[in-house]
Amino acid sequence: MSLVVGLRIALLGTGRVASQLGPALAAAGHQVVFVWGRTAMAAQALASQLPGAQALPTLAAPLPPADVYLLAVPDAAVLPLLAGTAWPTGALVAHLAGALPLSVFAAQPSVRGGVFYPLQTFSPGRAIEWPAVPLCIEAADAEAERTLLALAHSLSQQVRRLASGPRLKLHVAAVFANNFTNHLLGIADALLAEAELPAELLAPLVRETVNKALANSPFDVQTGPAVRHDAPTLAAHHTALAAHPAWQALYAQLTTSIQAQL
Incomplete structure (x- = not known):
């Protein structure tokens, strides 16, 4: 994994992804210059964990300069955030969404758009092993792509360029593999609880199911x-x-x- 030190990162968002990504960026040698969130308290709480970062109360111009502005916000918030922010001309702005195409930046010709999609589930209290997290990169121009690839390689050993169409299919696959599977496990837990049986009974079965599916074509087994x-x-x-x-x-x-x- 190549280490690229010195990128100035603006982190917009304070949720599950941002709260794990911010410290990972700092640990990789980057400077998170500011954190913005929907509430000042959340922005201050995350900024306090990142050396040298300030909590930005508003996104009014002029924004502090940064090499990359990362939009770690819900998918539905990306377009309003893009439209409602006075971005510096030529700013590299990248969203972290799996299902949003690169074309969401078309209405903002003054910025260079990009995608920095981490293929992982994020939950409070769960440590993420960033070197193993696939990071999918797409950008509107070659310079933006180089910057995002360098940033990705500083965090992960699993980095790939991925266009919007295949990335959407990847995101759908991830929902089946993660969200739907987790929902089914939740149903299983509830059924066991009804029978006054411990959830641990299913643990060996679940582990073998996942291990077998990863080692084979799941339909075949x-x-x-x-x-x-x-x-x-x-x-x-x-x-x-x-x-x-x-x-x-x-x-x-x-x-x-x-x-x-x-």
Whole structure:
């Protein structure tokens, strides 16, 4: 992993991604020059963790100079933030969203647009191993791309250029792999709780499922009553879920999807 020291970074956002990214940038030798957030208290709390960073109360002009302005905000906030901020002419502004195209910068011709997408889930209290986090880069011009690639390589060993179309498909895949899987694990936990069984019972099964899926094509190693077309078991499960019609319907949909893939 190459180390690029000395980039001045402006961090707009104070949420889950920003709170982990800010310290990682500082640890990699960059200077976070300012932090802005929707509340002054949140901006001050994050800035206090970053040597030399100031909490910016507003985004009124003139903004402090920076080599890169990173928009670590929810997807829906990116366009209003772009339109409502007086960016320095020629500023390199990059969003961190997986589903937003590079073209969101088209309405701001005075800035150089870019994408700095970390493919990871971020939660409070969970440490992120940044060298293993895939960072996907896209930029409107070659100079912006070089800067964002250098910044990415200073954090991660998994850096790649990725255009908006493939990045959107990657983001959809990530939702299936992470968010939907986590939701299903939540349902499993709830069902165990109803039966007064400990959640730890599923831990070995979950670990083996993930390890097997990572070592093989997941469709090729699918198991369970849906694959076997085990009608009595499927019917028993349907009955067991009678108190949860939404989960019952989801079970049926997933069973149909599994069987359609065979």
